[in-house]
Amino acid sequence: MIKRTLFFGNPAYLSTRNEQLVVNFPEEAKEEKTIAIEDIGYLVLENQQITVTNGLLMKLIQNKTAVLTCDQQHMPCGFLQPLVGHTEQTERMRHQLNASLPLKKQLWQQTVTAKIENQANHLLHRKKNALKLKRWAKEVKSGDNENHEAYAAAYYFQNLFDIDGFSRNQKGLAPNNLLNYGYAILRAVTARALCSSGLLPSLGIFHRNKYNAFCLADDIMEPYRPFVDALVYDIVETGCQLQELNTHLKKELLALPAIDVFIDGNQSPLMNAMSRTTNSLYECFEGSNRKVLYPEF
Amino acid sequence: MSKNRFERLNQYRSMWVLVFFDLPTETATERKHAARFRKELLNDGFTMFQFSIYMRFCPSRENAYVHIRRTKNALPKKGKVGIMQITDKQFGMIELFHGQKVQTPETPSQQLELF
Numbered sequence: 549m550i551k552r553t554l555f556f557g558n559p560a561y562l563s564t565r566n567e568q569l570v571v572n573f574p575e576e577a578k579e580e581k582t583i584a585i586e587d588i589g590y591l592v593l594e595n596q597q598i599t600v601t602n603g604l605l606m607k608l609i610q611n612k613t614a615v616l617t618c619d620q621q622h623m624p625c626g627f628l629q630p631l632v633g634h635t636e637q638t639e640r641m642r643h644q645l646n647a648s649l650p651l652k653k654q655l656w657q658q659t660v661t662a663k664i665e666n667q668a669n670h671l672l673h674r675k676k677n678a679l680k681l682k683r684w685a686k687e688v689k690s691g692d693n694e695n696h697e698a699y700a701a702a703y704y705f706q707n708l709f710d711i712d713g714f715s716r717n718q719k720g721l722a723p724n725n726l727l728n729y730g731y732a733i734l735r736a737v738t739a740r741a742l743c744s745s746g747l748l749p750s751l752g753i754f755h756r757n758k759y760n761a762f763c764l765a766d767d768i769m770e771p772y773r774p775f776v777d778a779l780v781y782d783i784v785e786t787g788c789q790l791q792e793l794n795t796h797l798k799k800e801l802l803a804l805p806a807i808d809v810f811i812d813g814n815q816s817p818l819m820n821a822m823s824r825t826t827n828s829l830y831e832c833f834e835g836s837n838r839k840v841l842y843p844e845f
Numbered sequence: 846m847s848k849n850r851f852e853r854l855n856q857y858r859s860m861w862v863l864v865f866f867d868l869p870t871e872t873a874t875e876r877k878h879a880a881r882f883r884k885e886l887l888n889d890g891f892t893m894f895q896f897s898i899y900m901r902f903c904p905s906r907e908n909a910y911v912h913i914r915r916t917k918n919a920l921p922k923k924g925k926v927g928i929m930q931i932t933d934k935q936f937g938m939i940e941l942f943h944g945q946k947v948q949t950p951e952t953p954s955q956q957l958e959l960f
Contacts, residue, residue: 549904549905549907549908550904550905550956552904552955552956552957552958553956553957553958554957554958554960555957555958555959555960556960557959557960558960560960566884566887566888567887567888567889567890568887568888568890571960581960582892583890583958584889584890584901585890586889586890587890587902587904795959799957799959802957803850803851803956803957806851806956806957807850807851808850808851
């Protein structure tokens with residue numbers, strides 16, 4: 549089902565009644581609003597003056613809603629993770645923890661191949677040259693020992709935007725800020741799907757930074773990144789100002805979970821496709837499948 | 846990637862389910878049953894449109910069936926209930942009045958909502 553995304557950028561009181569989320573506003577003129585909790589997929593809390601009741605948090609978690617909190621820079625900085633994401637959670641985590649190194653390397657190879665393919669298709673879609681990427685996608689070895697991923701990413705970003713000297717950098721020039729925001733949302737979508745498939749989002753197949761709590765999410769979201777890039781590219785094309793991340797731009801980026809992607813021969817919203825990906829990943833850990841399903845750009 | 850990014854989420858696929866009811870409220874038991882039915886609707890995410898008319902947005906037809914089935918399971922023993930589903934496109938053509946004053950219907954984007 550296509551779940552809803554709610555974004556709170558203004559002061560609000562959030563509580564619950566009748567299995568619904570009740571929104572009250574400090575301004576008295578504004579009427580109370582209710583939304584069925586069952587329908588909510590993502591809840592982005594951005595304003596500092598938002599009050600949430602514990603009853604609501606409990607219901608949101610039980611519904612596997614991803615609750616995202618944002619920092620002073622309005623960037624998503626946290627994700628509320630349920631302790632119980634799946635009925636078979638413990639068993640599934642055991643399979644994940646027991647995954648052998650060769651299996652992890654193969655999964656990483658598939659992931660990088662899918663990512664580079666998608667990057668190449670995105671470049672082609674924008675009528676740009678992608679021969680190099682197409683070739684690199686074929687040359688990825690188990691575990692990506694030769695680090696094709698990094699070469700491909702560098703080439704891709706140099707050629708995607710028509711901006712001189714553009715490079716991906718946390719604090720780099722616009723549209724880096726848009727990309728960061730989009731990736732943060734994508735990360736939450738991935739982490740939510742992993743949790744609901746009963747997997748540990750912190751234990752990656754390739755990423756292993758000890759300071760990173762979402763290593764597996766960072767692995768699995770790689771082939772999905774070009775979809776964020778495409779959204780950002782379209783925003784850049786409109787020629788609006790990009791320095792400041794305003795509500796209009798966020799609105800465009802927050803539509804990410806609902807955009808259609810092509811996966812396994814079907815068109816499906818990104819958030820549903822992500823669940824298919826994480827389920828196929830579990831099957832790989834379990835040993836009943838050998839291929840992770842990734843969308844094609 | 847296709848031109849339209851939201852094929853799965855268009856006005857002809859998303860549905861509104863409307864529940865109309867007339868329930869007897871003569872005796873205390875009947876009132877209790879009527880209240881329970883109304884409560885079940887609220888718990889299932891319906892909101893009051895007018896007295897005895899409740900509605901709910903559903904992102905797909907399949908999802909609309911889910912909520913229709915739940916409503917059917919909660920039906921009270923007595924009284925009249927109507928369940929209707931229409932597309933978001935049809936619902937968008939609604940005209941609302943308060944007295945003779947035209948009211949603007951709320952038509953926020955349903956998937957993403959900003960507060």
